[in-house]
Amino acid sequence: MSHIxxxxxxxxxxxxxxxxxxxxxxxxxxxxxxxxxxxxADGLIVTNAHVV
Amino acid sequence: xxxxxxQVSEALAATVEAVSPxxxxxxxxxxxPASGIVWSTDxxxxxxxxxxxxxxxxxxxxxxxxxxxxxxxxRDATTDLAVLHVSSVDLAPPVWAEPDLASVRVGHLxxxxxxxxxxxxxxxxxxxxxxxxxxxxxxxxxxxxxxxDVVMFPGFSGGPLVNAAGQVLGLxxxxxxxxxxxxxxxxxxxxVVDLLRAHGKIRRSYLGVSxxxxxxxxxxxxxxxxxTGLLLRTVEPQSPAEQGALLLGxxxxxxxxxxxxxxxxxxxxxxxxxxxxxxxxxxVRGGQVxxxxxxxxxxx
Numbered sequence: 001m002s003h004i005x006x007x008x009x010x011x012x013x014x015x016x017x018x019x020x021x022x023x024x025x026x027x028x029x030x031x032x033x034x035x036x037x038x039x040x041a042d043g044l045i046v047t048n049a050h051v052v
Numbered sequence: 053x054x055x056x057x058x059q060v061s062e063a064l065a066a067t068v069e070a071v072s073p074x075x076x077x078x079x080x081x082x083x084x085p086a087s088g089i090v091w092s093t094d095x096x097x098x099x100x101x102x103x104x105x106x107x108x109x110x111x112x113x114x115x116x117x118x119x120x121x122x123x124x125x126x127r128d129a130t131t132d133l134a135v136l137h138v139s140s141v142d143l144a145p146p147v148w149a150e151p152d153l154a155s156v157r158v159g160h161l162x163x164x165x166x167x168x169x170x171x172x173x174x175x176x177x178x179x180x181x182x183x184x185x186x187x188x189x190x191x192x193x194x195x196x197x198x199x200x201d202v203v204m205f206p207g208f209s210g211g212p213l214v215n216a217a218g219q220v221l222g223l224x225x226x227x228x229x230x231x232x233x234x235x236x237x238x239x240x241x242x243x244v245v246d247l248l249r250a251h252g253k254i255r256r257s258y259l260g261v262s263x264x265x266x267x268x269x270x271x272x273x274x275x276x277x278x279x280t281g282l283l284l285r286t287v288e289p290q291s292p293a294e295q296g297a298l299l300l301g302x303x304x305x306x307x308x309x310x311x312x313x314x315x316x317x318x319x320x321x322x323x324x325x326x327x328x329x330x331x332x333x334x335x336v337r338g339g340q341v342x343x344x345x346x347x348x349x350x351x352x
Contacts (some may be wrong), residue, residue, distance in 0.1 A: 004056075005063045009161035009216035012178060016159035 026051055064163065064176065067218045071165055072172035074146030074220070075211055077113030078122075078136070081105035087166040087211030088112065088136065089223060090145045091245060097136040098245060099210035101127045102227040104134050112138050117170065126248030130192025130256075131240060132209075132225045135248045146212060149219035152239050153196050156221060158182060162200055163214045164224050164233070168207020177202030177233075188228050191256065191319040196237040198222060204233045257326040258351035259298075260291020265314045266303060272336060280313045281305045281336060296333065296346030305341065306334040322348070 022038045026047055034051030038044075078099045079085040086103035090096075097112060104110065104127060112122040120138050127134035149155065160179045165172055181199040188194065198213060204226040212220040213235040222235040247254050263282035273279050282304040287293050304312045307321050308331045327350045334343050 003063075004059045005067065005161060005216035008060060009159075012161060013157035013159035017157070 028052060064174075067163060067214060067216075068165055068172060068174045070218050071146050071163075071212065071214050071220065072167070073115045073144040075115070075165055075167045075172055077119075077167045077169070078103060078210055079111040079113065079119075084207045085113070085168050086207045086209050087168060087224075089210070089212050089220065090143045091135075092145055093143050095138045095140060095143060096125070096245070096249070097122065097138060098223055098241060099134050099136060100223065100225045100227065101129050101132045101134045102225070103207075103209050110136060112136065113167065113170070114140065114142060115144075115172075116142060118142065126252040128192065128244055128248060128254045130188055130190040130254065131194060131236060131244050132188075132192075132228050133223070133236065133241065133244045133248070135245055146214075146220045147218065148238055149215055149217075149221050150238075153182065153198065153221060153237050156182060156198065156215070161216045162198075162202060162221065164200070164202040164204060164208055164211060165214055166205065166208035166211035166224075168205070173205065173208075175203045175205060175208070187316055187319055191322070192254075193240075194228075194236060195239045195243070197240070198235040198237065200233050200235065202233050255324045255327060256351045257322040257324065257329075257348045258291070259293045259318075259322065259346065259348065260288035261293045261298065261304075262286045263304065263315055263318060268303070268336070269339075272339075272341070276305050276334075276336075276341060278305070278311045278313055282312045282315065282318060292346055292349035297344060298333065298335065298346065299337065301337075303336040304333065305336060307331050322351075 024036045026034045026036050036045040036047035039046045074090045076088045077085050078088040088097040088099035091098045107124050110122045113119045122136040122138045125135040125137050158179050163174050165174045177200045180201050183197045186194045209225045222237040224235050228234050261284045265280045266283040284302045287300050326348045329348050333346045
């Protein structure tokens with residue numbers, strides 16, 4: 001009965017898994033921490049201004 | 053398309069129905085009752101510590117509608133867990149996910165199920181984060197935990213988090229970290245339940261101080277090799293700290309050569325095996341570093 005739930009659940013986890021490689025953690029050198037997204041393969045990362 | 057949604061919907065309802073016999077109502081406070089999980093057929097129920105406002109006259113409500121008295125076996129504020137016992141032949145533990153959280157991934161679908169009322173209630177969410185070895189603000193140790201975005205309705209604490217296969221991943225609590233829905237994983241549950249069944253509480257060593265991290269003056273930083281220490285802001289009367297001549301305003305630098313940089317260092321140091329041990333305490337008093345001996349006690 002819950003086979004469909006497991007399929008859906010695995011599909012959702014797979015999406016997280018897929019975007020994980022494009023996700024970085026940012027430290028601003030003080031206490032703050034935030035997330036960033038890889039914009040280009042050559043090293044460009046976008047994030048929020050308030051994080052930096 | 054409608055069929056797919058109906059299938060999902062029916063499967064969710066079936067999952068709740070399958071797990072609900074293993075979920076009980078725990079009546080131990082004036083306000084709304086909370087939830088508990090049947091741990092074993094011999095009458096053991098696990099629930100959250102913070103939902104028990106009283107140690108006596110606790111009642112537990114079963115799926116059948118039957119309500120019965122429960123005795124408190126033990127409770128531990130630091131992991132927010134408690135163990136109850138009921139004399140009932142009608143107990144059905146839910147199916148636990150084994151081994152532990154090995155198969156759980158961020159993004160997985162989960163249900164929180166509770167029984168604050170007569171019938172089981174549920175909310176739906178996903179696994180937001182998986183955590184390992186976390187010391188709670190009150191000093192408890194969680195081997196593993198799950199953070200979810202499930203809405204914890206009042207009375208949901210003590211109930212299970214259920215995966216898409218209908219297996220229980222752990223026990224939900226909204227009190228360990230304010231504003232967050234956390235689930236204590238089965239490995240921690242098993243450890244704490246065993247300790248509570250054996251001792252009624254989790255024994256922890258105790259100094260009788262509350263502390264606050266402070267930055268040391270530059271000269272001292274160099275001498276002791278650390279940037280921060282722990283300022284003693286209270287020393288309990290008759291406590292091991294007072295008997296060891298520690299004073300309000302002393303700054304704790306190290307215990308048995310282990311640096312005390314933040315309160316977590318102290319909580320980690322005060323483990324069960326240090327009860328009764330004599331430890332060397334290095335402090336700063338009046339700008340001078342000095343050392344004295346303190347016999348560690350047991351937390352009341």
